[in-house]
Amino acid sequence: MNLMEKAIEAKNNSYSPYSNFRVGAALLTKDGKIYTGCNIENASYSPSCCAERVAFFKAISDGYKEFSAIAISGDKENCYPCGVCRQVMSEFCAENFKIYIDDKEYTLKDMLPYSFDLEK
Numbered sequence: 001m002n003l004m005e006k007a008i009e010a011k012n013n014s015y016s017p018y019s020n021f022r023v024g025a026a027l028l029t030k031d032g033k034i035y036t037g038c039n040i041e042n043a044s045y046s047p048s049c050c051a052e053r054v055a056f057f058k059a060i061s062d063g064y065k066e067f068s069a070i071a072i073s074g075d076k077e078n079c080y081p082c083g084v085c086r087q088v089m090s091e092f093c094a095e096n097f098k099i100y101i102d103d104k105e106y107t108l109k110d111m112l113p114y115s116f117d118l119e120k
């Protein structure tokens with residue numbers, strides 16, 4: 001199964017009774033492991049978490065800190081990552097980190113130009 005197929009499959013576990021909008025993500029580590037995530041919502045709304053961050057935090061909590069790509073699939077086309085998820089990506093990923101959305105390919109630099117980074 002390729003990265004986008006994994007993202008599509010991850011949507012099945014979405015807990016999204018408030019928005020009724022499912023999102024799945026599949027994150028590829030530099031050594032070839034895939035971590036999936038889905039959006040998880042809450043009655044109080046603000047504790048909700050996007051699929052992308054769930055995938056990142058699963059991987060990081062397992063000790064992975066180097067990533068090469070993420071595939072994202074929402075219930076509708078053009079499910080672009082939110083600003084918070086882009087900032088999380090910028091903490092762990094280089095500007096050439098690949099972001100696949102439907103059949104399109106972007107880099108983190110496309111999605112978050114001029115990002116805040118103490119080391120730049």
Ligand code: THU
Nearest residue numbers: 019021023039050051080081082
């Ligand atoms: N959502 C994601 O999981 N990822 C995105 O890239 C955009 C939005 C979720 C958050 C919320 O659970 C639902 O989609 C509707 O905004």
